[in-house]
Amino acid sequence: QIDHYKSKSKYPHLALSIMNMIPSCGQCNHMKSDEDISVLYPYAEEMGDSWVFNTQPQGSIMYLTGNPTEKDRFRIVGRNRNEQEVEYSKRLQNSLNVFELEDLYNSHKEYVLDLFRQRYVFGEDYLRSLCDRFPKLFHDLTDVKNMLYLSDIRKENWGKRPLSKLTHDIDEEISRLGKRNNSL
Secondary structure (H helix, E strand, O other), X not given: OEEEOOOOOOOHHHOOOHHHEEEOOHHHHHHHOOOOOOOOOOOOOOOHHHEEEEEEEEOEOHHHHOOHHHHHHEEEEEEEOOXXXXXXXXXXHHHHHHOOHHHHHHOOHHHHHHHHHHHHHOOHHHHHHHHHHOOOOOOOXXXXXXXXXXXXXXXXHXXXXXXXXXXXXXXXXXXXXXXXXXXX
């Protein structure tokens, strides 16, 4: 669907402006409705590095192994790393609230469990060995991870594959957890 960033009723002069028409899923289009709420403008702004997804345990941490029965043992949450920019933070929070983005991302828990399972089975050392063994196929560890996740975790390509930003952030979380465990 096409959503009007600025509502047609309040800004009729923008109703046919191509820069006011935002591709949107039906659910998000109806959530914003005709309200004049300041949300992120997708042609010029993004969550980017300001917003970071990670998981929050809800009891057991066994979900970190990717076990499908652990789907209800965590939530996908996010945090704003750029709270100094007050106006941006306000539009970001409005976007999260209006489009119910945390709930939307929590509908992808099975996907996140798959990411954890893949990295649990194929650890960092194995991924590095693939990179070393097949230098013509993989230029760096990120190339190997892209193949493993069937995604692209490079920031410049987040818009090209569904859930790439989420995949990137969960991969970063997995790497941080692995480093913490290795230092114990």
